[in-house]
Each structure stands twice: as structure tokens, then as C-alpha cells.
Amino acid sequence: MIEYPPVSDSSSSATRQRIQYQRRWMSVGLFLIDQVLIFSGFALAYLLRYQVSWPPPFDRIVAEVATENLVPFSAFLPIVIMLQVLLGLRFIGRGFYRPSRRITMMDEAAAITGSVITMIALLMVVVFLYRPFFYSRLIFAFAVVTIIALLLSWRLLLIGIRHWFWTRGLGRERVLVVGGTGLGQLVMQSLTASPGVGYTLVGYLSNEPIITGNRARVFQHLGNLDDFEDVVEQHRIQHVIIALPFWEYDRLPELAARCQALGIEYQIAPDIYQLSFDRVDIMHLSGVPLLQPKEIQLHGLNLALKRIFDLTMVLLSLPLTLPLAIIIAGLIWLDSGRPIIFRQQRVGKHGHLFTCYKFRTMVPDAEQRRQELLAHNEADGPLFKMRADPRVTRVGRWLRRTSLDELPQLFNVLRGDMSLIGPRPALPEEVERYEPWHRRRLEVLPGLACLPQALGRSEISFDEQVRLDIYYAENWSLSLDLRILMMVIPAVLSGRGAW
Known part of the structure; x- marks a missing residue:
């Protein structure tokens, strides 16, 4: 039998009472x-059935028989009370009143609509078996519409109010992430990038703190995994996301028991991160969930459509890009002489090497001087980048900020080595x-442009860039390509994240 470390009675009791009190009243x-x-x-x-004067032809439909069949509202009170009890029990059973419950509005609307229709239909059967000619059938039809409309309107209002507060940092749940590896960092980056989901990242627990460069996002390290109870109590944690790497999965039962x-x-965030699955399809085998990696969408007809899109966009842009390329070539020649074009071996699809073309932005002997600058690298992962790289020329700095140094890669697109949109070619x-x-x-x-370029360029960590690239490959569509192009243009013009 596995023995877990004991939980402090005083801290657990105070935390449990506080959280239960908040949830109960909510x-x-x-x-x-x-x-x-x-x-x-x-x-x-x-009121709609008995008090409202309907215009024709609805007046005859609503009148049913005659005004002498008017039934006072007090006669419906037993039915209303039964309906409240039935729907209340139904909503409790569906988990509608869990404060941290987060489902889409469409799912909630379907659940409310189905519950209201079912319970009112059940009441109609019981009522008309008991008093078949006393109650109006039309009032129940009206009740279905009015109750659903009020409940959905209230939930839309509640979602809007919550989102308004959350985006301003109010009323969010205080979240602790357990784990500081790539998966834990991804969870924390997602939390900080999505203020509208109602979570505030307090920090993370990990036996080894994250070591970051000068430009990386810094998250607060609150302690080791053994400090779990003290951190939860001290920082008033309301929600925990366990994002341990797969080699620490033996701690999962312990942490779940502590929560x-x-x-x-x-x-629990499953560590499919190390298995390279950005998104997965979930299948079930006799109740056992099976995770299947999502397929790359760029093959067959999709690949042909993307190639047609690339060629069309490049050819249509030639009247603009050709004169611009000539002007840039002249500026480079006046600033630092020849060569104008920089050629470099890059890795393409399936690892095939190809020659990538760019406007030269560095001094001619830049590659030879790279070794002496490795100690000043400010990028993470396998990348090498410096904010104030001394090898960059005056014109080159402007070209890099606007990404115009990549204009010759349109020739790579025409040759089929690259696409307009796709992961940036690696060395x-x-x-x-x-x-x-x-x-x-x-x-x-x-690709010439990519999703990370649209979202932050050099300010995004390498692992984030890779995950965005994988997301793009697994969810490709022509509309996605167009959206990325529209996002890249303002990102390039602003120079955000370019260095």
C-alpha cells in the first residue's frame, strides 16, 4: 500500500472550510x-395565454374556446412548484451549480432546453391524466419558450459579467501549477495569455526551478512538491493543475489525494507533450479512453490547394514586390556593398536540404564571427539570436525589423522549396x-510567414513556436492561411518582437 505524507490538520481544515463556504453560497x-x-x-x-390581446390571426388560436375558461394563476401554483422542484433536481444532477464549471454556451443551452422540454412534457402527462379539461394546453407551450428564454438570457448575462470582471483581473480563481517542465510551462503560458478564462496564475511547484533567459516569461517558483499544503494555504489557492512530466507520474496519486x-x-494535464501530439482525437474502447494523434492535414487535395494558393498570391504580388526588391538591393549595395543576396542551407520538408535566399542583413564575414558570440545568445532551445547583434548592418537592422530581408524567399516559394505560410526553415x-x-x-x-510570427515573433519561446507550428499543420485550411497573412501584416509593420 502506498503511504502519502500526512496533511496538516490546521491548514487543511482552514482551507477546506474557506473554499467550501465560498462554493456553497455561490x-x-x-x-x-x-x-x-x-x-x-x-x-x-x-400572461401571454390569458391577459395579452393577440393580433389576428393569433387571437383565435390563443383564445381556444371562450373567455369563460379563464383559470386564475393560483390554480397553477401546484404545477409551478412541481416544475421548480423537478428542474432544480435536474439542474443539480447535471452539475449546473458547480462554481468552477466551464462548458460552452452551446452545450449549456442544449442541456437547459432538453431539461425544460422533458420536465414540462412530464407535467403535462400527469396533469391531463388528472384534470383533462381544466388546464390550458397552450400555457405549457408558452412556458417552454419563456422559461428557456429567461434561463438562457440569464446565463448569457452571467457569462458577459464574468468575462468583464475576469478581463479586468477581478473574481478569477487563483491557480497553482504543479510541474515546471515543458508541459508545466506550456500550461502557465496558456493561463497568462488567456485572462478571459477566469484564472489567475499564482505560481508553480517544482523540485527544479525553471531557468530562463533574459527575455523569457518568468513565473513565480513557490517551492517544491513537498510544500504543497503550505503553499495552498499561504497563497489562498482555489484550483490546482497538475502538469508533471511522465517520469514523475508516480506522484500523481499522492497529489490527487492531497487536493x-x-x-x-x-x-491533470496528460504529458502527451513529450509524444509530440499537439492535439489528439479521443476514442473509447469499452469505456477505456484511447488517445490518437491528430493527422497532418497537408496532403492530397489540401496540399494541391495550398500550392495553387501560394503560386496565385506570389504572381499577383509581383508588381509590388519586384520594384521593392530592386530598391532594397540598391540600399544594401550603397550601405555595405556586395553580395546583395545571402544564400544558406536550410532544412525543408522531411529533412531535405535546400538553398534559402535572403537579402543580406549582416557583414560579409558574419558566419565566421558567430562562434565568438555564442556566449551572448538570448534565444532558448537550439536557436541563436541577439538583440544587439554587432554583425547586423544599418540597412539590415531595418530589414529585419520589417521582415523585408525575407522577400527573396518568394523565389523559394515558386520553386516549391517553401510555402507562403508554414514553419520557419531551420538551420x-x-x-x-x-x-x-x-x-x-x-x-x-x-514557410515565408508563420503563426508564431503573427503572435509574437522572437518574444515567443522555441517550444511555443514549435507547438504553434504543429497546430498549424494539424488544422490547416485556406481560411487559416488567409487569417495568418492578415495577422502577420500588422505584426511586421509594428516591428513587435523582431530582433
């Missing part, structure tokens, strides 16, 4: 509002330092 509040809306919806249905003892909700020495999962980005043609 759940009660949501439940009571729904009950008021159900009652109000039925009252509105009563349960403290009464804290937790989620052979960089590919040699790739981790196995990084190589998935080599399954598609490299």
Missing part, C-alpha cells in the same frame, strides 16, 4: 436565481539539437 445563489426565473417564466406564460483532503478542485545545426517531438514541424513545407 451555488445557493445560482440555484435561487434559477428558481425565480422558472417561476417568472411560468407567470409570463400565464481531495484540502477540498480543492484539480485537473541543419538547429535540427540536430531538436528533441524528438520537435521534428513533427518538419512534416510540412517551411
